[in-house]
Every structure is written in structure tokens, then in C-alpha cells.
Amino acid sequence: MAAIRFNDINASQVWAKLHQHQRATRYVAMRELFEADPQRFERFSLKLDGLLLDYSKNRISERTLELLLELADVADLSGWMARMRAGERINVSENRAVLHTALRLPKDAVLEVEGRNIVADVHEELARIRDFSRRVRSGLWRGHDGRAVTDVVNLGIGGSDLGPLLATEALAPYAQGGPRLHYVSNVDPAHLARTLARLDPATTLFIIASKSFTTPETLLNAQAARRWFVERVSEAAIDKHFVAVSTNEAAVAGFGIDAANRFGFWDWVGGRYSVWSTVGLSVMLAVGPECFDELLAGAHAMDEHFFNAPFQVNMPVLLALIGIWYNTFYGAHTHAIMPYDHGLRRLPAHIQQLDMESNGKRVGRYGERLDFDTGPVIWGEEGVNSQHAFFQLLHQGTRLVPCDFIVPMQGHYDASQHQVLVANAFAQTEALMRGKTGTEAMAELAGMDGEVLDMLAPQKTFPGNQPSNTLALDKVTPHSLGMLLALYEHKVFVQGAIWGLNSFDQWGVEYGKALARTILPELNPGKNVGVHDSSTTGLISHYRQLHEH
Numbered sequence: 001m002a003a004i005r006f007n008d009i010n011a012s013q014v015w016a017k018l019h020q021h022q023r024a025t026r027y028v029a030m031r032e033l034f035e036a037d038p039q040r041f042e043r044f045s046l047k048l049d050g051l052l053l054d055y056s057k058n059r060i061s062e063r064t065l066e067l068l069l070e071l072a073d074v075a076d077l078s079g080w081m082a083r084m085r086a087g088e089r090i091n092v093s094e095n096r097a098v099l100h101t102a103l104r105l106p107k108d109a110v111l112e113v114e115g116r117n118i119v120a121d122v123h124e125e126l127a128r129i130r131d132f133s134r135r136v137r138s139g140l141w142r143g144h145d146g147r148a149v150t151d152v153v154n155l156g157i158g159g160s161d162l163g164p165l166l167a168t169e170a171l172a173p174y175a176q177g178g179p180r181l182h183y184v185s186n187v188d189p190a191h192l193a194r195t196l197a198r199l200d201p202a203t204t205l206f207i208i209a210s211k212s213f214t215t216p217e218t219l220l221n222a223q224a225a226r227r228w229f230v231e232r233v234s235e236a237a238i239d240k241h242f243v244a245v246s247t248n249e250a251a252v253a254g255f256g257i258d259a260a261n262r263f264g265f266w267d268w269v270g271g272r273y274s275v276w277s278t279v280g281l282s283v284m285l286a287v288g289p290e291c292f293d294e295l296l297a298g299a300h301a302m303d304e305h306f307f308n309a310p311f312q313v314n315m316p317v318l319l320a321l322i323g324i325w326y327n328t329f330y331g332a333h334t335h336a337i338m339p340y341d342h343g344l345r346r347l348p349a350h351i352q353q354l355d356m357e358s359n360g361k362r363v364g365r366y367g368e369r370l371d372f373d374t375g376p377v378i379w380g381e382e383g384v385n386s387q388h389a390f391f392q393l394l395h396q397g398t399r400l401v402p403c404d405f406i407v408p409m410q411g412h413y414d415a416s417q418h419q420v421l422v423a424n425a426f427a428q429t430e431a432l433m434r435g436k437t438g439t440e441a442m443a444e445l446a447g448m449d450g451e452v453l454d455m456l457a458p459q460k461t462f463p464g465n466q467p468s469n470t471l472a473l474d475k476v477t478p479h480s481l482g483m484l485l486a487l488y489e490h491k492v493f494v495q496g497a498i499w500g501l502n503s504f505d506q507w508g509v510e511y512g513k514a515l516a517r518t519i520l521p522e523l524n525p526g527k528n529v530g531v532h533d534s535s536t537t538g539l540i541s542h543y544r545q546l547h548e549h
């Protein structure tokens with residue numbers, strides 16, 4: 001089928017067919033689909049290495065998938081995949097290639113982009129952070145007074161914080177004597193102050209992680225950390241305690257960091273896709289280069305699967321299509337992510353940035369206004385805790401909330417207690433799917449007085465039909481974590497490609513940066529306040545009044 005040149009995917013026949021199909025099937029209960037087909041799990045699940053994707057608890061049939069796969073063809077998904085993989089400048093608004101997949105290519109691979117084998121560049125920087133990490137972890141790298149590093153503070157925000165923080169926490173069981181890691185992202189001085197209060201400058205290493213090296217939050221924290229260090233030690237010792245990860249060589253030098261202490265990457269790595277680059281230095285320091293290599297290998301295994309598996313057995317493609325089914329055709333506004341693993345508790349935050357910054361767009365890649373809903377609101381919390389917080393709404397609220405359950409089959413700690421975690425996850429997906437009918441609720445209340453029964457039965461009824469995917473990892477290892485994160489990256493890519501938008505810019509965030517710049521000087525008593533709405537003006541003067549006394 002010929003690809004659509006301009007983004008009128010919603011004018012395609014298959015788009016209309018999907019709407020029609022949704023209208024015709026929307027009242028089908030998943031529990032009936034399971035009853036009618038004992039093979040449903042086998043037909044709607046996939047395995048890849050240590051990862052099982054069960055997507056059978058969705059409001060889908062073979063026909064639904066057939067139509068969704070047709071949609072992927074009409075949107076020229078395979079063309080967009082090939083363009084990304086080859087390094088074409090598909091991030092059109094910033095005129096950049098999108099090559100985070102190149103960061104996990106093995107050393108002997110070759111990827112020529114605009115006349116240069118970028119795999120060699122990638123492995124050169126990787127070798128540098130491996131060498132640095134080994135020296136720090138083994139104690140060869142010493143602070144100004146000869147002591148080894150015990151604590152590392154990563155100063156970064158957004159993609160320069162969330163991915164590394166998540167990976168460090170998820171892989172904590174692999175740390176084996178590495179330094180303690182701390183992540184400071186917020187410009188709220190409390191974040192840095194509380195972290196530094198526990199640290200000894202002589203045994204602390206700071207990583208300033210900023211792709212652009214212009215992000216105000218990170219630079220303010222970096223300057224404050226530098227002041228804290230210089231006051232307690234000396235300017236001359238900075239070289240032993242500050243390193244930077246950035247694409248901006250000049251700004252790093254301007255900050256006073258030696259070229260030997262700068263680890264680079266490239267403009268074709270988006271911030272939210274950068275944990276695989278030298279931005280992952282903090283992860284490598286925490287768990288060691290061998291584990292980091294395994295993380296990369298896991299992501300590469302997912303890349304190979306994504307680029308090569310037929311779409312009907314392709315995990316990221318299926319997750320993306322099912323997401324589009326609810327988002328676009330059911331009008332579901334949100335998507336919840338529940339990791340049943342304490343180490344993965346920051347996964348929802350990472351996916352939130354990955355997905356919402358990538359696909360939170362109302363304009364297509366050609367600049368045209370999109371006439372349909374795009375990226376959903378991503379939210380979530382670690383499993384079990386979330387059951388005691390917001391699952392009530394999932395079970396009995398009025399909203400359709402598609403969910404992902406991420407469940408390791410094996411934990412790193414007490415096995416029998418871990419089993420309770422797994423049982424909870426499975427039980428929730430079952431209950432959300434099955435629900436409890438009015439008749440079932442009545443049967444449970446048998447023997448009760450009629451009026452009480454009429455009042456109670458509806459309240460003890462659960463509509464069910466709440467869809468979920470379960471991602472069952474054998475265990476959270478560097479390899480399976482790499483696979484999991486790459487799976488979500490590609491899911492987001494597929495959705496963006498089908499909706500026809502550029503998943504790789506973030507003008508809304510850039511706009512936010514400019515806004516604070518205007519108001520900051522106006523907060524100072526005596527300074528002119530420009531024209532704002534009465535609310536903003538009122539808030540500014542409220543602040544000033546409090547600071548005048």
C-alpha cells in the first residue's frame with residue numbers, strides 16, 4: 001500500500017473502519033472472550049528472552065489487530081523505522097537524526113551516517129567512561145586528600161536525571177561495593193542542600209549531566225555545588241571532584257571543567273533517550289561497566305527484535321497499536337504504569353517524560369494541525385502501594401484506564417514475600433478484566449434483607465473490562481531492564497509515527513524555560529513588573545509584599 005505523503009491518516013479508510021469496529025465491539029466483555037477461547041493467552045502473548053508480554057486482557061480480537069496492523073502499513077511505519085535506523089534527519093523541526101539505537105550497537109557494527117561511522121565514536125566515549133568508572137570504583141581515582149570516592153552526586157534534570165536514576169535504583173542489587181549515588185534535579189535549593197548535608201566533599205564526586213549545558217536548573221545546582229566544594233576544599237581541587245557529561249564542549253570548558261573530565265555525546269541523542277550514552281555514567285559508576293554493557297546489550301536485543309520481527313509478533317508495535325486503539329478509538333485519556341518492583345518505582349516518571357514529551361503534540365511533522373487526540377496522560381506508581389491509593393477508581397470509577405503491569409517473576413530478596421507481590425499483580429489484572437456482575441454480587445449477599453440488598457449489591461458490583469498488559473520479566477537484571485526501557489522507547493516511536501508527529505522535539509518545554517526568565521527579576525521589590533493577567537500580577541505582588549519586610 002502506498003504511503004500517505006501528508007498526514008491525513010485520519011482520512012484513511014482503515015481509520016474509519018477502526019471507528020466502526022470500535023462501535024460494533026465496544027460492549028463485548030473480555031471475560032466472555034476468555035470463556036469462548038481457552039487459547040486466548042497463547043494467541044495473545046509473546047516471549048522474547050527473559051520477557052513475556054501478555055496482551056490477552058485487552059478489548060481486542062484478531063480482527064482488531066488486523067485493522068490496527070493495516071493502520072501501521074498505511075502510516076508507513078516500516079518506512080519511518082528504516083529512516084530512523086539509517087540516521088535520516090527525521091527530527092525535522094530541529095533538523096537532527098534520531099539515533100539512540102546506535103548507542104547500543106556492538107563495537108564491531110558499522111553505521112555510516114552522513115559519511116561517518118558513528119559506532120566508532122560511540123565506543124570511543126564508552127571506553128572513556130568505562131576506564132573512568134573502573135578507576136573510581138577501584139579507588140584508583142582519588143580525591144584531593146588521597147581518599148577514594150564514596151559518594152557521587154549527579155546534577156541533571158529531565159532526561160539527564162530520570163533514566164539514570166531509574167536504572168541506578170533498579171539495578172541496586174548489582175552495585176557490589178560501588179559508590180553511593182545521589183540525584184539532584186530540582187532547582188528548589190532544598191534538594192541540593194539536603195543531599196550535601198550528608199556528604200564529605202573530600203570523598204564526593206559531582207557529575208554535571210546536561211546535554212545542552214544551558215539548562216538553568218542544572219547550572220544553578222552545579223554552581224551551588226561548586227561553591228559548597230570550594231568553600232570547604234579549594235578551587236585547585238575541582239579537577240578531582242567535578243566531571244561533566246555534555247555535547248556542549250565550550251560551555252563545559254567555560255564552567256572550568258577540564259577537557260579530560262568531559263564525556264561527550266551527540267545531538268542525535270534526545271535527552272529522554274540518553275541514558276545509553278555517557279549520560280549513563282552515574283549508572284556505570286553505581287553498577288560497574290560490565291553491568292552497563294549488559295544494559296546496552298538488552299536494549300540492543302530489543303532493537304533487533306523491533307527492527308526485524310514481523311509486526312504481528314513485534315512487542316513494541318503491538319503495545320503501541322493497542323495503546324492507539326484505546327487512545328484514539330475509545331477516547332481513553334490516560335495510560336497507567338504499575339511496576340510491581342520497588343527498584344522500578346521511578347519507571348512511571350521515566351515513561352511519563354519519554355511518552356508525554358515525545359507525543360504530547362497537537363501538530364504533525366509537516367506543521368499541520370492534527371484533528372485527533374495524540375499522546376495520553378501517563379501516570380502510575382509502584383504496584384501494591386498503588387492498590388491502596390488509586391485502584392478504587394480503576395475497579396469502580398467511570399473512566400477507561402488501560403494499564404501496564406510490570407512484574408518480575410523473581411526478586412532479589414526474600415522469595416516468599418516476593419510471591420505475595422506477584423500474586424497481587426496477577427489478581428489485580430484478573431479482577432480488572434473479569435469484574436463482578438450484579439448477579440455475582442447478589443449471590444455473595446444471599447440471605448440479606450431485601451432493602452439492604454438493593455443498596456449493597458450495586459456497590460459491590462465491579463464492571464470489569466478494564467484492560468491491561470502484563471510485562472513479566474524473569475528477573476530485573478541489567479539485560480532485562482535494557483529490553484524493557486527500549487521496548488517503551490519503540491512503543492512511543494510507533495505511536496508517533498502513526499499519528500504522524502515528530503516525537504523528538506519539545507518546544508513546549510523550551511517555552512517553559514523562557515517564561516520563568518521574564519518573571520524572575522520582577523519578584524524583586526522595586527523592579528518593574530511587566531503586563532500580566534491580574535492573577536499573575538497578584539501573585540507577584542503577594543510574593544513581593546512578603547519579602548519587603
Ligand SMILES: O=P(O)(O)OC[C@H]1O[C@H](O)[C@H](O)[C@@H](O)[C@@H]1O
Pocket residue numbers: 157158159160209210211212213214215218270271272357506509510
Ligand atoms: O540535558 P539538558 O540539556 O540539561 O536537558 C535536560 C532536559 O531539559 C528539558 O526538560 C528537555 O525537555 C528534556 O528533554 C531534557 O532532558
